[in-house]
Amino acid sequence: NFPNPFNPSTKIRFDLPFSSEVSLTVYDYLGREVKQLINGIKQAGAYEIEFDASNLASGIYFYTLKTGSNITTKKMTLIK
Numbered sequence: 361n362f363p364n365p366f367n368p369s370t371k372i373r374f375d376l377p378f379s380s381e382v383s384l385t386v387y388d389y390l391g392r393e394v395k396q397l398i399n400g401i402k403q404a405g406a407y408e409i410e411f412d413a414s415n416l417a418s419g420i421y422f423y424t425l426k427t428g429s430n431i432t433t434k435k436m437t438l439i440k
Contacts, residue, residue, distance in 0.1 A: 361411070361423070365437040368414035372397070374425055378404045383426040386411060389419060397423075413438050 361370040372384065384398040394416065397409050413421070418440045424433045 361434065361436050365439045366413070367439050369410055369412045370436060372409045372411060372423060372425075373407065374427070375406050376402055376404050376427060380428040381426075383424075384409060385424050387422045387424065389421070394421065 361372045363370060374384075376382070379401060382398050382400065382402045383396070385396045386394045388394050395411070397411060411423070416438060418438050421436050421438060422433055423436065424431065
């Protein structure tokens with residue numbers, strides 16, 4: 361994601377080489393789901409999803425991107 365640290369929003373970028381079921385979910389540091397940004401089938405291509413955290417407290421958050429059989433989790437920091 362860019363920027364990281366961020367305030368109040370950041371962009372999460374990813375590429376899909378082929379159409380697939382995609383899930384992009386943000387969690388807090390305790391593993392509680394904060395927001396589901398995507399949940400559905402997406403066509404092949406490059407994507408840039410904006411995450412607006414203006415209603416959240418400063419802290420560490422994680423996002424998990426699931427595409428087909430791949431799962432990626434990354435850390436991001438919200439500083440207000």
